[in-house]
Amino acid sequence: MSASVAIRQGAPDDSDGIEALYPDAFPDEDLLPVVRKLLDMPSGVLSLVAVEDGVLVGHVIFTDCGLSDADARLALLGPLGVASARQGQGIGSALVRDGRERLRQAGITHVFVLGDPAYYARFGFAPETGVATPFELPVSWRDAWQSLALAAAARPPRGTLSVPEPWSDPALWAP
Ligand SMILES: CC(C)(COP(=O)(O)OP(=O)(O)OC[C@H]1O[C@@H](n2cnc3c(N)ncnc32)[C@H](O)[C@@H]1OP(=O)(O)O)[C@@H](O)C(=O)NCCC(=O)NCCS
Incomplete structure (x- = not known):
């Protein structure tokens, strides 16, 4: 990644950049409703931006989650x-690695993601079978459900991921 790109926590001033980024990065999907809801939460969200010369070129959200029937400190990426013009230049990787370290320091033990294993395996994500998604995934998406351990837990978490309201929409967990 170019040295001129900085990763930092998102701030209210980043909202215009975020509103412009998502339609550009995801031309076939409208993720802004869930992004806005997540960023409106008073706590429980880590928002990181990648900025170059004052322009927002990348964004990631990590949401604090738990388990439906046990204590756990988990996060959803x-x-x-x-x-689009800056993809494939290490910016996404820098956002994930920066977030991974911040979460580790904050005591989060596992991060979950629903995404392409070809991308997320490079950060150590592996298929997750012990913790279920809040809504059942289509069979074709099951390999996309992955997790990464940030700390040596006595026992790996088991159960169903408990998510805050913005993620409690079945449409976000289906094609
Ligand atoms: C997916 C995305 C976040 C990756 O960020 P990036 O800055 O482009 O990626 P990086 O430069 O960190 O990594 C590049 C590597 O990822 C691979 N890669 C990029 N997008 C990928 C994808 N959707 N699936 C699998 N691999 C992907 C590239 O082939 C490249 O692989 P290599 O290192 O083996 O050459 C970015 O391309 C993007 O925003 N894409 C559109 C939105 C999207 O599909 N997001 C999915 C995550 S929710």
């Missing part, structure tokens, strides 16, 4: 988007 997504969405992750990089400006």
